[in-house]
Amino acid sequence: MNSPHSAKYIWQQPGWPALRYDLATLAPELGAARRAQGNVLGRAEAIGLEQLASITNAIWVDEVIATAAIEGEALNLDAVRSSVARKLGLGEGGPVARNVDGLVDVMHDAGSAFADRLDADRLCRWHSALFPGGTSGIRRIEVGRYRSFSDPMQIISGRPGKEVIHYEAPPSARVAAEMDAFIDWFNSSATAGEDGLIRAALAHLWFETIHPFEDGNGRIGRAIVDLALAQDLGAATRLYSMSRQLRENRRAYYDALNQAQSGALDVTDWVAWFARQFALACEKSGQIIQAALAKQRFWAQHAGVPLNERQRKAIQKLLDVGDSGFQGGLSAEKYGAITGASKATATRDLTALAEHGLLFVSGQGRSTRYALKKG
Incomplete structure (x- = not known):
């Protein structure tokens, strides 16, 4: 011992x-x-x-x-x-x-x-x-x-x-x-x-x-x-x-x-x-x-908004990674990379999302960026 x-x-x-x-x-x-x-x-x-x-x-x-x-x-x-x-x-x-x-x-x-x-x-x-x-x-x-x-x-x-x-x-x-x-x-x-x-x-x-x-x-x-x-x-x-x-x-x-x-x-x-x-x-x-829970609330808040599959995929990506997950913000180019959309289609989709109140917009022209509108 x-x-x-x-x-x-x-x-x-x-x-x-x-x-x-x-x-x-x-x-x-x-x-x-x-x-x-x-x-x-x-x-x-x-x-x-x-x-x-x-x-x-x-x-x-x-x-x-x-x-x-x-x-x-x-x-x-x-x-x-x-x-x-x-x-x-x-x-x-x-x-x-x-x-x-x-x-x-x-x-x-x-x-x-x-x-x-x-x-x-x-x-x-x-x-x-x-x-x-x-x-x-x-x-x-x-x-x-x-x-x-x-x-x-x-x-x-x-x-x-x-x-x-x-x-x-x-x-x-x-x-x-x-x-x-x-x-x-x-x-x-x-x-x-x-x-x-x-x-x-x-x-x-x-x-x-x-x-x-x-x-x-x-x-x-x-x-x-x-x-x-x-x-x-x-x-x-x-x-x-x-x-x-x-x-x-x-x-x-x-x-x-x-x-x-x-x-x-x-x-x-x-x-x-x-x-x-x-x-x-x-x-x-x-x-x-x-x-x-925040994702659930977001989708419930916007349940009546008509979204195509591209828009839904991009919004889900934003919810998953947060705005900080897109260095410099979400652009039409990045939207296209996520969804496979052309730049023109990406711009139309993003503009519609902003008009429906899901995204807010900052910048202009090639510097336009989008982020989730929360709350």
């Missing part, structure tokens, strides 16, 4: 894995996170099922791409959209790489089958789905089972000969017992009254600390976060994208994990950081929903 002074990593601390936190210190962060969550849930209720389905679909696609990107893997956007659409029953789509379908399967299982218990078999099936060919890149790895190799499990960066060891996980011989303890806690804590955000933060840190698989631990660890958050809400939803938030703060994410894994059993700082990221993820989803 290591003494606190000789322990380099949290799993070497006496008392591991009894993680601790100061609830009073966390109260402001948890309160802010819950307010942000309540705000996004309230906006979701106001938007209607059809629009909400489109938004959650887009958020899920973002989440799949983000959790892979954190690990340096760039997935094809169209492939992810096709896989997500099939999983949601929205269409068959084209052929998709098995690893993309596998990641979507894992995230779907975590988010929708939240009432099912977590066990070693479920985690190993997730792992098999991530590596359907039995390789990570061209390197063969242990797939669908905990790691068993005798070499240290280390997270390393830097050039050969100048490597930096950021973290070393428990030896493989300890993994099965460590995971049994984690799984027992995860299942029992779901009904023990512990705050759901705290539980998600602890689950992610604990799992990443064990690092039970040869590869894919980050993606599975974030799927566990999805599972814990769905259990906290008691519903299968993708209204907030934690992986996207973590990707945007990738360096801080790794730093926060590293500090927690190299510290004492009091992980208050890690939980506070996690809660802040959750709040930010909710705020960004709230902004997405608010923009969708």
Whole structure:
């Protein structure tokens, strides 16, 4: 048994894995996170099922791409959209790489089958789905089972000969017992009254600390976060994208994990950081929903205006990207590029849109520019 002074990593601390936190210190962060969550849930209720389905679909696609990107893997956007659409029953789509379908399967299982218990078999099936060919890149790895190799499990960066060891996980011989303890806690804590955000933060840190698989631990660890958050809400939803938030703060994410894994059993700082990221993820989803509501109001306000397909396409583009999405403003030339219209047709269409009150006009001649008329 290591003494606190000789322990380099949290799993070497006496008392591991009894993680601790100061609830009073966390109260402001948890309160802010819950307010942000309540705000996004309230906006979701106001938007209607059809629009909400489109938004959650887009958020899920973002989440799949983000959790892979954190690990340096760039997935094809169209492939992810096709896989997500099939999983949601929205269409068959084209052929998709098995690893993309596998990641979507894992995230779907975590988010929708939240009432099912977590066990070693479920985690190993997730792992098999991530590596359907039995390789990570061209390197063969242990797939669908905990790691068993005798070499240290280390997270390393830097050039050969100048490597930096950021973290070393428990030896493989300890993994099965460590995971049994984690799984027992995860299942029992779901009904023990512990705050759901705290539980998600602890689950992610604990799992990443064990690092039970040869590869894919980050993606599975974030799927566990999805599972814990769905259990906290008691519903299968993708209204907030934690992986996207973590990707945007990738360096801080790794730093926060590293500090927690190299510290004492009091992980208050890690939980506070996690809660802040959750709040930010909710705020960004709230902004997405608010923009969708603004589009709804715009179309309702102008429901009686006769529009051709070109005009409708251009207006939708303006609503999607905003006026700032067209550097220098929308011109007849840009309208033509969007719709395929000639310059003369573009000018007629834009003039009609301005006369109907959908656009306002600035400038003259070749400098004429158009922007949405809001409010």
